[in-house]
Amino acid sequence: MRAPFSTRYMGSRPVDEVFDAAASGVHYSALRLEELNINGSMSGEEQPTTSGLENGHQEPFVIGVAGGASSGKSTVCKMIIDQLRDQRVVVVTQESFYYGFSDEELVHVHDYNFDHPDAFDTELLLYCMENLKHGKAVDIPNYNFKTYKSVTSARKVNPSDVIILEGILVFHDSRLRDLMNMKIFVDTDADARLTRRIRRDTIEKGRDIKTVLDQYSKFVKPAFEDFILPTKKYADIIIPRGGDNDVAIDLIVQHIRTKLGQHDLCKVHPNLYVIQTTYQIRGMHTIIRDAATTTHDFIFYADRLIRLVVEHGLGHLPFKEKQVITPTGSVYTGVEFSKRLCGISVIRSGESMENALRACCKGIKIGKILIHREGDNGKQLIYHNLPKDIANRHVLLLDPILGTGNSAVQAISLLLKKGVQEANIIFLNLISAPQGVHVVSKRFPRVKIVTSEIDFGLNDDFRVIPGMGEFGDRYFGTDDYQSSTPFFFDEKNRVRLL
Numbered sequence: 001m002r003a004p005f006s007t008r009y010m011g012s013r014p015v016d017e018v019f020d021a022a023a024s025g026v027h028y029s030a031l032r033l034e035e036l037n038i039n040g041s042m043s044g045e046e047q048p049t050t051s052g053l054e055n056g057h058q059e060p061f062v063i064g065v066a067g068g069a070s071s072g073k074s075t076v077c078k079m080i081i082d083q084l085r086d087q088r089v090v091v092v093t094q095e096s097f098y099y100g101f102s103d104e105e106l107v108h109v110h111d112y113n114f115d116h117p118d119a120f121d122t123e124l125l126l127y128c129m130e131n132l133k134h135g136k137a138v139d140i141p142n143y144n145f146k147t148y149k150s151v152t153s154a155r156k157v158n159p160s161d162v163i164i165l166e167g168i169l170v171f172h173d174s175r176l177r178d179l180m181n182m183k184i185f186v187d188t189d190a191d192a193r194l195t196r197r198i199r200r201d202t203i204e205k206g207r208d209i210k211t212v213l214d215q216y217s218k219f220v221k222p223a224f225e226d227f228i229l230p231t232k233k234y235a236d237i238i239i240p241r242g243g244d245n246d247v248a249i250d251l252i253v254q255h256i257r258t259k260l261g262q263h264d265l266c267k268v269h270p271n272l273y274v275i276q277t278t279y280q281i282r283g284m285h286t287i288i289r290d291a292a293t294t295t296h297d298f299i300f301y302a303d304r305l306i307r308l309v310v311e312h313g314l315g316h317l318p319f320k321e322k323q324v325i326t327p328t329g330s331v332y333t334g335v336e337f338s339k340r341l342c343g344i345s346v347i348r349s350g351e352s353m354e355n356a357l358r359a360c361c362k363g364i365k366i367g368k369i370l371i372h373r374e375g376d377n378g379k380q381l382i383y384h385n386l387p388k389d390i391a392n393r394h395v396l397l398l399d400p401i402l403g404t405g406n407s408a409v410q411a412i413s414l415l416l417k418k419g420v421q422e423a424n425i426i427f428l429n430l431i432s433a434p435q436g437v438h439v440v441s442k443r444f445p446r447v448k449i450v451t452s453e454i455d456f457g458l459n460d461d462f463r464v465i466p467g468m469g470e471f472g473d474r475y476f477g478t479d480d481y482q483s484s485t486p487f488f489f490d491e492k493n494r495v496r497l498l
């Protein structure tokens with residue numbers, strides 16, 4: 001419940017007094033890595049780490065970023081995210097949880113203390129953070145600084161590897177602090193905070209300077225001293241000068257990486273290769289994972305991503321050194337591609353990867369495997385159409401999603417039965433669930449898995465989450481295909497439904 005105005009009214013002080021006080025504010029000249037042991041626990045106590053397994057995926061690493069208004073919290077968060085670009089990071093801001101105003105309350109807005117802990121719906125924030133920490137998606141409200149209104153359930157936030165909770169008072173409630181794996185306090189000089197606030201509130205929020213200064217002297221400054229500054233003691237790291245402190249940000253990112261690295265699948269499975277991510281790749285994933293994306297766009301961006309994965313996979317094939325003479329008459333020492341290779345697509349979604357493979361490897365032979373579930377008793381039949389000399393080839397196995405790993409195990413077992421060397425198989429996919437990676441790697445440690453993103457895990461229906469739905473249906477624009485549908489291979493080795 002929201003507290004009445006009076007409990008959040010902090011009394012007023014004249015503006016000139018505020019300027020004097022601000023000038024003598026607390027300053028720190030260096031980064032304090034308080035009680036932080038980069039490789040281990042904090043304060044000798046076991047802190048929650050990312051080691052807890054929940055529904056088959058790791059708990060996210062939760063970072064709290066507190067500090068005075070306009071201290072640079074959002075700027076620091078952005079810098080952390082930019083440097084952690086190969087991790088999924090989501091930011092939750094405490095300001096989204098401001099209580100909205102009714103029209104009657106709006107009349108008294110200038111008597112309202114937005115810097116008091118009671119101004120926030122902390123119970124809702126706690127609920128959202130607990131869910132995110134346990135791998136569940138949440139709806140976050142959207143607060144409008146101009147209208148003072150809040151729209152509930154405005155933004156869906158999915159769980160991520162790293163969750164950053166940012167806000168002036170995120171260390172105030174011990175229950176929120178307890179959810180955090182790392183607590184950062186952005187400690188910026190009071191003058192700088194006030195100057196930035198004036199600029200921001202006049203330009204971005206359209207407020208006049210008198211209102212901004214009145215609010216500062218009446219509420220912001222006293223609340224900083226009474227509620228925000230006292231929470232600095234909870235911080236593991238205090239960053240003086242906010243976003244200007246590159247060294248502090250580097251150390252923080254290094255620490256997060258170390259913590260996440262403990263669960264880095266690539267370190268656990270040396271046969272797993274996740275292509276180096278870029279914002280282009282993240283952008284393409286965002287489009288193809290979006291349920292609202294049209295088939296046309298889905299195909300376009302899936303094709304682009306598949307092409308990248310295929311190119312990466314081809315990089316794992318053996319090569320021979322080769323010298324050529326360039327048009328300038330010079331010798332160029334390069335390499336020659338391996339010619340003894342073929343593609344095998346796992347029907348049906350794997351067929352979506354064939355064009356990219358053909359575009360990269362002129363005239364490549366592509367065979368097919370269909371894994372057909374018979375009834376509910378787990379019995380599977382495998383139909384296949386493979387190159388006759390497959391035993392002498394390197395095989396690029398194509399399937400866009402590695403989920404439980406069951407289909408991959410079936411397909412790889414068949415290839416081995418046909419005489420293919422385990423080390424000659426490269427399994428290409430767009431997304432892999434950790435469970436699938438474990439299953440395939442444990443059974444076939446020499447098979448290389450090349451993927452573009454590792455997902456969280458599997459849901460109760462064994463579907464990859466967050467995933468991208470039924471890839472084949474989305475790519476081929478069908479949703480009436482049943483695995484029991486009779487089929488045959490046509491003259492071009494394509495699957496045809498009867």
Ligand SMILES: Nc1ncnc2c1ncn2[C@@H]1O[C@H](COP(=O)(O)OP(=O)(O)O)[C@@H](O)[C@H]1O
Nearest residue numbers: 068069070071072073074075196200242243244
């Ligand atoms: N180191 C800095 N130097 C100059 N301006 C900065 C710096 N850090 C932040 N700002 C600016 O100050 C304002 C407040 O920063 P922001 O990161 O949004 O603070 P907070 O989230 O703590 O309120 C923004 O307009 C931002 O661009």
Ligand SMILES: Nc1ccn([C@@H]2O[C@H](COP(=O)(O)O)[C@@H](O)[C@H]2O)c(=O)n1
Nearest residue numbers: 068069070095114115145148167168220
């Ligand atoms: N309607 C509102 C709500 C909040 N504020 C001020 O925002 C500050 C917190 O935001 P930061 O990005 O700086 O953390 C806080 O000082 C509130 O006074 C506001 O002005 N109007």
Ligand SMILES: [Mg+2]
Nearest residue numbers: 073074075166
């Ligand atoms: Mg901010």
